[in-house]
Amino acid sequence: MNETLDLFAASGSLESIPLPDAEIGFARGFYTGEQAAQYMEQLLNETAWRKEKIQVWGKEHWQPRLTAWYGDAGSNYSYSGLTLERHPWTPALLEIKHDVEAISGHHFNSVLLNLYRDENDSVGWHADNEAELGRNPVIASVSLGQTRTFKLRHRNKPELKTTSIQLNSGSLLLMAGSTQRFWQHAVDKERQPMEPRINLTFRHIAGW
Ligand SMILES: O=C(O)CCC(=O)C(=O)O
Numbered sequence: 193m194n195e196t197l198d199l200f201a202a203s204g205s206l207e208s209i210p211l212p213d214a215e216i217g218f219a220r221g222f223y224t225g226e227q228a229a230q231y232m233e234q235l236l237n238e239t240a241w242r243k244e245k246i247q248v249w250g251k252e253h254w255q256p257r258l259t260a261w262y263g264d265a266g267s268n269y270s271y272s273g274l275t276l277e278r279h280p281w282t283p284a285l286l287e288i289k290h291d292v293e294a295i296s297g298h299h300f301n302s303v304l305l306n307l308y309r310d311e312n313d314s315v316g317w318h319a320d321n322e323a324e325l326g327r328n329p330v331i332a333s334v335s336l337g338q339t340r341t342f343k344l345r346h347r348n349k350p351e352l353k354t355t356s357i358q359l360n361s362g363s364l365l366l367m368a369g370s371t372q373r374f375w376q377h378a379v380d381k382e383r384q385p386m387e388p389r390i391n392l393t394f395r396h397i398a399g400w
């Protein structure tokens with residue numbers, strides 16, 4: 193058993209999701225419904241939400257969701273031709289970071305927040321594999337508000353069917369090991385009306 197799976201085992205409430213070439217842990221009840229609803233309300237109101245333009249295959253697009261980037265001073269995070277403006281940690285984000293670090297045994301120095309306003313907001317297939325995240329990034333993803341379907345697909349083993357995980361309010365998904373190298377993930381638009389959802393992905397950016 194490798195180091196990260198040992199960590200999952202040690203941290204009681206994280207259940208391991210057994211996918212090949214991946215290390216994924218899930219805690220459905222990381223926060224109670226009530227705690228999650230409180231953070232949802234607070235983060236909806238106090239986050240510096242922005243709609244960003246990104247480059248995909250040389251063309252400019254508006255991202256189909258709102259985002260915000262918080263973290264330690266000195267950070268710089270770039271993806272899809274975009275360098276995000278970093279905001280200093282808020283008390284609420286530091287509390288959540290503390291809880292996530294306690295259960296995962298990992299240290300994080302930044303968090304990307306996503307706001308899916310309704311059923312039309314989404315994130316396309318991607319892996320969080322930017323160089324500054326290192327070779328085996330550990331990413332801790334906290335979900336608040338509307339349950340949305342998180343899909344995972346293997347990059348080069350099509351016989352492994354797409355896996356779906358329902359990310360309910362208050363849940364924590366931990367992706368580690370080779371997950372970002374072998375798997376991509378996405379949150380699709382939905383046909384049914386959806387309430388807002390906030391997702392926080394805690395990351396460790398190397399080099400600062
Ligand atoms: O909203 C989610 O659950 C996933 C967000 C995500 O993949 C990202 O921010 O990189």
Ligand SMILES: [Fe+2]
Nearest residue numbers: 318319320377
């Ligand atoms: Fe991602």
